[in-house]
Amino acid sequence: MLSIKNLQVSVEDKPILRGLNLEVNPGEIHAIMGPNGSGKSTLAHVLAGREGYRIDGGSAYYKGINLLELAPEIRAREGMFLAFQYPIEIPGVNNTSFLKKALNEIRKHRGEEELDAIDFLDLIKKQMKLVEMKEDLLKRPVNQGFSGGEKKRNEILQMAVLNPLLAILDETDSGLDIDALRIVAGGVNKLRTKDNAFVVITHYQRLLDYIVPDFVHVLSNGQIIKSGNKDLALELEERGYDWLLDKAETRD
Amino acid sequence: MESSQNQFSEWLNKQIHSSNSGAFALSPELRATSLSVLDAGVFPNRKNEEWRYTPLREILSQSPVLADKTQINPALIAAFKEAVPNALHLVFVDGEFSNEFSGSISALDKTGLTIEHISTLHGESRKRAEDTIRQSSLSDDNIFQHISLGLSRSGLFIEIQKNHEVDRIVHILHLSTKSESRNFSNPVHVVRVSENSHMQLLEQYASIDAGKALSVPAVYIEVADGAGLDHFKIGLESNQSDHVSNTVVQVASSGVYKSHQYLLGSRLTRANLEVIFSGAGAQASLRGIYLGNADQHLDIRTFMDHAFPHCSSDQHFRGIMNDQSRGVFNGMVLVRRDAQKTDALQSNKNLLLSREARVDTKPQLEIYADDVKCAHGATVGELDKDALFYLQSRGIEKAEAKLMLTRAFAAEITQEIEIETLRSYVQDRISNLLDGVHASNV
Numbered sequence: 001m002l003s004i005k006n007l008q009v010s011v012e013d014k015p016i017l018r019g020l021n022l023e024v025n026p027g028e029i030h031a032i033m034g035p036n037g038s039g040k041s042t043l044a045h046v047l048a049g050r051e052g053y054r055i056d057g058g059s060a061y062y063k064g065i066n067l068l069e070l071a072p073e074i075r076a077r078e079g080m081f082l083a084f085q086y087p088i089e090i091p092g093v094n095n096t097s098f099l100k101k102a103l104n105e106i107r108k109h110r111g112e113e114e115l116d117a118i119d120f121l122d123l124i125k126k127q128m129k130l131v132e133m134k135e136d137l138l139k140r141p142v143n144q145g146f147s148g149g150e151k152k153r154n155e156i157l158q159m160a161v162l163n164p165l166l167a168i169l170d171e172t173d174s175g176l177d178i179d180a181l182r183i184v185a186g187g188v189n190k191l192r193t194k195d196n197a198f199v200v201i202t203h204y205q206r207l208l209d210y211i212v213p214d215f216v217h218v219l220s221n222g223q224i225i226k227s228g229n230k231d232l233a234l235e236l237e238e239r240g241y242d243w244l245l246d247k248a249e250t251r252d
Numbered sequence: 253m254e255s256s257q258n259q260f261s262e263w264l265n266k267q268i269h270s271s272n273s274g275a276f277a278l279s280p281e282l283r284a285t286s287l288s289v290l291d292a293g294v295f296p297n298r299k300n301e302e303w304r305y306t307p308l309r310e311i312l313s314q315s316p317v318l319a320d321k322t323q324i325n326p327a328l329i330a331a332f333k334e335a336v337p338n339a340l341h342l343v344f345v346d347g348e349f350s351n352e353f354s355g356s357i358s359a360l361d362k363t364g365l366t367i368e369h370i371s372t373l374h375g376e377s378r379k380r381a382e383d384t385i386r387q388s389s390l391s392d393d394n395i396f397q398h399i400s401l402g403l404s405r406s407g408l409f410i411e412i413q414k415n416h417e418v419d420r421i422v423h424i425l426h427l428s429t430k431s432e433s434r435n436f437s438n439p440v441h442v443v444r445v446s447e448n449s450h451m452q453l454l455e456q457y458a459s460i461d462a463g464k465a466l467s468v469p470a471v472y473i474e475v476a477d478g479a480g481l482d483h484f485k486i487g488l489e490s491n492q493s494d495h496v497s498n499t500v501v502q503v504a505s506s507g508v509y510k511s512h513q514y515l516l517g518s519r520l521t522r523a524n525l526e527v528i529f530s531g532a533g534a535q536a537s538l539r540g541i542y543l544g545n546a547d548q549h550l551d552i553r554t555f556m557d558h559a560f561p562h563c564s565s566d567q568h569f570r571g572i573m574n575d576q577s578r579g580v581f582n583g584m585v586l587v588r589r590d591a592q593k594t595d596a597l598q599s600n601k602n603l604l605l606s607r608e609a610r611v612d613t614k615p616q617l618e619i620y621a622d623d624v625k626c627a628h629g630a631t632v633g634e635l636d637k638d639a640l641f642y643l644q645s646r647g648i649e650k651a652e653a654k655l656m657l658t659r660a661f662a663a664e665i666t667q668e669i670e671i672e673t674l675r676s677y678v679q680d681r682i683s684n685l686l687d688g689v690h691a692s693n694v
Contacts, residue, residue, distance in 0.1 A: 048641075048645050049644070049645070050641050050645075051637070051641070071644070071649075071650065072641060072644035072645050073644045073645075073646075073647050073648055073649050073650065073653075075645075076644070076645055076646055076647035077647045081645075082645050084642065084645075087642070088636075088638050088639050088641075088642040090639050090642065090643070090657070090660065091660060091664055092657075092659070092660025092661060092662075092663040092664045092667075093643075093656055093657070093660045098643070098646075098656075099646075101648060101652075101656075102643075102646035102647045102648055103647075105646075105647040105648055105649070106647045109647070141660075142642075158646065162646065162647070
């Protein structure tokens with residue numbers, strides 16, 4: 001589904017990703033861990049199509065399409081979703097009408113009929129239960145006046161409504177208390193099917209107690225330096241990153 | 253002064269000495285001062301700090317006309333009434349009151365409302381109307397006020413008795429029709445809201461069939477003790493029209509004045525709004541949007557005069573400028589020595605949608621009291637790139653995302669309009685203007 005080969009990306013002439021490889025297949029959950037500044041969020045943003053990054057080399061294909069040539073909105077319509085680490089507050093744009101607009105853009109792209117207000121409300125109310133979100137948040141502007149936890153739940157709500165094929169969760173666990181973490185992870189688990197895939201970017205092993213990954217990758221200095229199964233995350237929890245980083249340096 | 257600039261002055265001079273002087277609305281005593289100002293004929297220029305950014309060349313180089321009675325298709329008028337369908341509509345066509353299109357007006361109806369022509373006022377009511385004007389001294393006593401006061405032939409006196417709530421919105425609609433030269437219109441309206449009463453007023457300016465206008469209205473308002481006025485102004489005149497208005501509002505003890513101004517039309521608009529607190533505990537909230545396309549020049553000046561203690565004012569003005577349009581916000585909050593416990597806020601935010609668009613913003617605070625809470629600020633910028641990306645990342649096209657964010661920028665002001673039909677009317681007008689904006693930019 002997602003095939004990243006030797007991806008090299010820089011920001012303002014500073015190399016951030018230095019030859020990253022990643023293969024994600026339908027039904028899989030991949031966790032990407034790594035210390036601060038290793039390039040985790042850059043990877044998420046580049047995959048979603050944010051401006052301000054220079055691609056220096058390599059490729060990223062999604063469903064066989066060259067991802068790096070697509071506008072962000074086309075990536076979304078093709079079934080990609082990024083849950084933001086810092087969801088943006090958008091004053092004046094109503095949360096519900098924004099999400100309805102987004103869903104209908106995606107449905108139009110797929111050749112499906114647009115949902116009217118009533119069907120959409122049914123759908124969103126159903127999905128809100130999944131993330132245990134208060135209904136009055138629907139009436140507010142996007143993320144405005146939301147607590148940190150509410151913003152993250154709103155991301156998962158959007159994911160549930162838009163029903164992506166490939167979801168990238170960028171440090172969705174940061175700033176969440178344990179209850180919120182459980183709710184967010186529960187949402188992800190309920191959305192999981194054999195056809196979709198998740199890339200879960202996280203700094204801590206904690207989230208992976210709730211979202212059990214098939215693969216764990218350690219990103220350091222713009223490269224994946226080690227991959228393994230969920231036990232790798234536990235090992236990292238116990239030993240930290242240093243033993244891996246030392247090894248990577250000696251290998252250089 | 254260049255000769256091309258004299259055209260308007262010369263035309264005004266002819267009006268002053270017109271034989272038909274009986275038709276003027278205000279008393280000779282009140283007009284006398286104004287006529288002497290007009291005789292001197294000094295228009296503000298760029299050296300005048302209050303008018304620095306307002307180009308008057310076009311206005312001064314043309315002679316407008318006093319339109320003859322024009323026939324209008326009533327169906328065309330209906331569209332302008334839809335903002336407030338159940339209002340008392342008071343329609344002026346090319347500066348003249350239209351009985352045909354207006355609701356009936358009378359001195360003191362059973363709801364406590366008086367609406368009369370200023371030109372036919374007499375006795376006590378004339379005195380009250382003219383007293384309101386006399387007490388309304390502008391900090392910027394510009395010549396345009398005197399064009400209204402000295403030469404006006406039309407205008408309304410609107411008064412609500414004590415302890416009344418006017419259940420119908422009063423809608424003053426000024427329309428200009430098609431003509432070779434610009435139709436001159438310089439009404440004077442006086443609005444008095446008596447003790448503990450409340451009313452809603454919509455002042456609207458628009459063109460029919462791309463009619464051209466030079467509008468120079470002056471509006472004088474008194475909000476008495478414990479009274480309230482919600483005052484809306486919508487400018488939708490054609491792009492060959494110019495509009496220079498002066499509005500002076502006095503708010504007495506515990507009175508509440510709310511103003512919304514939406515400057516969406518005309519080639520040039522200069523809207524002066526001065527609010528003077530004349531008693532303690534009064535409140536004012538001023539809102540406004542100016543939205544320009546092509547080479548429009550939209551210019552708001554506010555003057556907020558805190559002379560009494562325990563008064564509060566808050567101002568939120570937003571500019572959306574596209575193409576080569578230019579916006580100006582010049583706002584002054586003056587807190588005088590006795591105005592302790594003043595709470596004053598002034599904010600001006602501007603969105604530039606094109607590289608050639610321009611905004612000059614000048615928020616000013618002058619404080620002479622020591623126990624006050626005052627804040628002001630201004631921003632000029634582009635759309636938030638992070639918000640744009642966020643919307644795009646959810647499947648919304650960039651152009652559409654820009655439109656959503658621009659509408660949202662305006663909606664933060666318009667959502668405060670409590671009258672639902674009026675709110676959607678304004679929001680629809682803004683949306684239509686923005687559709688044009690973004691179609692041209694994509």
